[in-house]
Amino acid sequence: MKMLLFIIPAILLAVAAWMYADATMHGNTSKTETAADLQPQRVLIAYYSWGGTTRHAAEEIQRCTGGTLLEIRPVTPYPEDYDTCVQKAKEDIRAGVRPALIPENTGVDMTAYDTIFVGSPNWWSTIAPPVATFLAQNDLSGKKVAFFQTHGGGGMANCERHARALMPKATFLGSISLRDIQKDSFAEAISAWVKGLKKEKNDK
Numbered sequence: 001m002k003m004l005l006f007i008i009p010a011i012l013l014a015v016a017a018w019m020y021a022d023a024t025m026h027g028n029t030s031k032t033e034t035a036a037d038l039q040p041q042r043v044l045i046a047y048y049s050w051g052g053t054t055r056h057a058a059e060e061i062q063r064c065t066g067g068t069l070l071e072i073r074p075v076t077p078y079p080e081d082y083d084t085c086v087q088k089a090k091e092d093i094r095a096g097v098r099p100a101l102i103p104e105n106t107g108v109d110m111t112a113y114d115t116i117f118v119g120s121p122n123w124w125s126t127i128a129p130p131v132a133t134f135l136a137q138n139d140l141s142g143k144k145v146a147f148f149q150t151h152g153g154g155g156m157a158n159c160e161r162h163a164r165a166l167m168p169k170a171t172f173l174g175s176i177s178l179r180d181i182q183k184d185s186f187a188e189a190i191s192a193w194v195k196g197l198k199k200e201k202n203d204k
């Protein structure tokens, strides 16, 4: 009986050690390559999307980094009708309007993050006004920032330049511009881009 009391825990211990070794060998307990470098809990992905394309890009970045998604949302949404939205956006951009954002978007605790991905659609060759508000209201000084953008054929245009002007004291990691009709290839393009950012970051 005494012998059994010794043997049973010994067997249990051996089985546990074997299971741990097996999980480690097969990678179950190891972090993904990206997560190891970017520290998922320190990554924020802030984006505005009117039609869902930039949101799709943001979700792919989330998949690659494990970061936190933050949707930038104006208190008064832009019109749902495309032509009306295009017209309203034109007026707002011309007048330099910075639309008010929902409370969750202002005074974000940036101390919780060290790497911020900022995303916007190309609107009249610049960033969408809600993104301008977000950058003006949240201090990204000293943060590592990467910019992503989606467009309908006009490419990056002034988007990166205008975004960077609103966060002059951030360390800029790089940017990516994605064509709206190529949504199916976002995953691949974003994965390569994020890996490249890590490399640049590590090379610095």
Ligand SMILES: Cc1cc2nc3c(=O)[nH]c(=O)nc-3n(C[C@H](O)[C@H](O)[C@H](O)COP(=O)(O)O)c2cc1C
Residues within 6 Å of the ligand: 048, 049, 050, 051, 052, 053, 054, 055, 085, 086, 087, 089, 090, 121, 122, 123, 124, 125, 126, 150, 151, 152, 153, 154, 155, 179, 180
């Ligand atoms: C108001 C408005 C203005 C736009 N202006 C441009 C533009 O100047 N150049 C361009 O290439 N695409 C332009 N587009 C197309 C969008 O940039 C493109 O479809 C983008 O992927 C939409 O992203 P979203 O679905 O996240 O809103 C515009 C779209 C809207 C709604």
